[in-house]
Amino acid sequence: MPGISSHRIMSARTLRSAADLAHAGLLPADAMEAAARVGTRYSIAVTPAVAALIDRADPADPIARQYIPHPAELLTAPHEQEDPTADAPFTPVEGVVHRYPGRALLKPLLACPVYCRFCFRREAVGADGGVLGEPALEGALGWFQRTTTIREAILTGGDPLMLSPRRLGAILRRLEAMPHIELLRIHSRVPVAAPDLVTPALAGALGAVTKPLYLCVHANHAREFSSAAVEALGRLHRTGVVLLGQSVLLRGVNDSTEALEALFRAMLRARVKPYYLHQLDPAPGTARFAVPVEEGLALLRAVRGRVSGLAWPTYVQERPGGAGKVPLGPAYAGS
Numbered sequence: 112m113p114g115i116s117s118h119r120i121m122s123a124r125t126l127r128s129a130a131d132l133a134h135a136g137l138l139p140a141d142a143m144e145a146a147a148r149v150g151t152r153y154s155i156a157v158t159p160a161v162a163a164l165i166d167r168a169d170p171a172d173p174i175a176r177q178y179i180p181h182p183a184e185l186l187t188a189p190h191e192q193e194d195p196t197a198d199a200p201f202t203p204v205e206g207v208v209h210r211y212p213g214r215a216l217l218k219p220l221l222a223c224p225v226y227c228r229f230c231f232r233r234e235a236v237g238a239d240g241g242v243l244g245e246p247a248l249e250g251a252l253g254w255f256q257r258t259t260t261i262r263e264a265i266l267t268g269g270d271p272l273m274l275s276p277r278r279l280g281a282i283l284r285r286l287e288a289m290p291h292i293e294l295l296r297i298h299s300r301v302p303v304a305a306p307d308l309v310t311p312a313l314a315g316a317l318g319a320v321t322k323p324l325y326l327c328v329h330a331n332h333a334r335e336f337s338s339a340a341v342e343a344l345g346r347l348h349r350t351g352v353v354l355l356g357q358s359v360l361l362r363g364v365n366d367s368t369e370a371l372e373a374l375f376r377a378m379l380r381a382r383v384k385p386y387y388l389h390q391l392d393p394a395p396g397t398a399r400f401a402v403p404v405e406e407g408l409a410l411l412r413a414v415r416g417r418v419s420g421l422a423w424p425t426y427v428q429e430r431p432g433g434a435g436k437v438p439l440g441p442a443y444a445g446s
Contacts, residue, residue, distance in 0.1 A: 125224070126157040127238065129180065136167050137179055149180035153396075154226045154237035158305045161225055164334050173332045173364040177227055184228060184396035193234050195392040196429050206243045206251035210435055214263035217251055219243050219282060221269040224305035229361060229400045231392035231429075236269055242278075252285050255292070263294040272301035272308060280316035287322045296325045298357070302343045303328060303335040309343035318350030325353045328383055331364050333373035341381045348382045355386035358424070360407050361400045368413040375414070375422035384421065390428035390439065404428065408441040415441075 129146035132138035137157065138146055149155075157178050166172045201210045208216040221232075221240025230236065243251065255261060264286045271279060286292055297317075301308050317324060326347060330336065336344075348354055356378040358365065365371055375385045388411070391401050411426055427436040 124159050126162060127155055129155070131155075132157065132179060135162060137162065137165060137175065145182040146180040149182065149184045153180070153184060153228075153233050155180055156224065156226045156238065158224050160306055160337065160339060161304050164337060171363060173370070174334060176363050177229070177331060177361070178225055180228060181399065183399045186398070187395040188393070188398045191393045191395045191397065193395060195231050195394050197431075198232075198235075204250050204254045205247045207254050209258070209261075212260055214265060215255070215258070215261050216265045216267050217255070217282075217286075218268045219248065219251075219266060219271055219278075220273060222273055223268070223270045224273060224301055224308070227300075229359060229391060229394070229397045231394045233394055233396075240269055242274070248282075252282070255286060256289055259291040261292060263296060264292050265296040265298065267298040270299050270301055271297050272299040272313065276310070276312040276316040279313070280319060283316070283320050283324075287320055292322070294323050294325065295320060296327060298327045298329065300329045302326075302347065303330045303337070303340040306337070306339040306343035309346055311346070314346045314350050317347065317352050320352075323353070324351075325355055327355045327357050327386060328378075329357050330378070330383075331358045331361055331374065332370065333377035336377040336381050344381045344383060354381075354383040356383040356424070357387040357389065358385075359389045359391055359400075360402045360410075360426075361391065362402050363400070366402050366406070366410065368410055368417070371410055371414050372417050372422075375418055375424070379419070379422055385424035387436075388424040388426045390426070392429050404439060408439065412441045412443070 126132050126135055129138060129143045129150055132146065133140055133143045161174065161178060165175045198208045201208050203209055206218050220242040221236045222238060223236055226236065255264060283295060286295060344354060358374060360366065365374055378385050390404060390407060391397060407426060415423065426439045428439055429436055
């Protein structure tokens with residue numbers, strides 16, 4: 112697949128099957144058959160950086176819970192949806208999602224360094240997701256060129272930082288050359304899940320952008336901010352990229368006051384401003400991660416007095432049918 116040469120190099124060391132996970136001590140032998148069944152439907156990938164964070168002695172390890180396949184993933188609850196954010200109805204051309212008047216998503220690839228067990232695009236992303244071919248990419252960029260109401264282009268996927276610096280830089284240059292586009296944004300797991308991919312060449316490609324560029328880093332637990340991740344984020348920060356943090360509220364991962372406080376503090380220490388805390392999207396097989404909104408609101412109320420305002424994200428939930436995100440609060444007495 113063109114443009115993801117660094118992904119090819121990393122794939123030799125990434126755990127991509129139930130057997131790989133068992134061999135690495137991340138999956139009990141008696142769980143391997145069930146995990147393999149999950150892997151036939153949803154991709155598995157655990158990078159060396161993530162594997163190193165997992166406490167193999169803790170059966171409830173919050174890092175492992177995010178990435179190690181579980182048989183419950185094959186059970187779809189009545190409220191769960193294959194496309195919970197309704198990307199498909201808002202796709203004017205391949206690779207583009209246009210839900211809001213002034214901004215749109217560009218999905219240049221559907222591969223990720225790791226595959227989260229709660230991902231809302233889990234039916235679409237995977238190791239064979241690949242990149243947009245040249246005709247499709249040209250079609251997507253042509254749509255951005257023609258659609259002059261767009262002020263913000265958001266690169267997502269898949270994970271855009273999996274692209275080679277050359278290809279990513281070329282896409283960013285095309286977008287920033289469009290006079291009507293004022294802001295560029297990238298959503299990525301790479302800095303925490305595969306910090307070795309944040310090379311000087313990649314940082315240089317981002318640093319060459321002259322228009323405002325925001326990088327939203329997805330992390331859900333404080334331990335994801337390893338020394339290597341902090342170093343990678345520092346490299347990006349020094350280029351002038353603005354770093355924002357987004358997380359999902361997840362049962363067994365960050366559903367406590369202590370865990371959320373530690374996560375937000377870890378973000379700030381890494382120069383990442385907490386931006387969004389997402390209510391879980393109802394993708395198939397993700398019910399074991401669900402935290403009720405009322406509980407989420409109570410957790411945030413408890414955290415509010417313990418952290419700086421700099422650490423405070425907006426708690427949001429996707430509305431059904433692709434209607435977009437709404438802030439959930441919490442509200443306070445007397446407000």
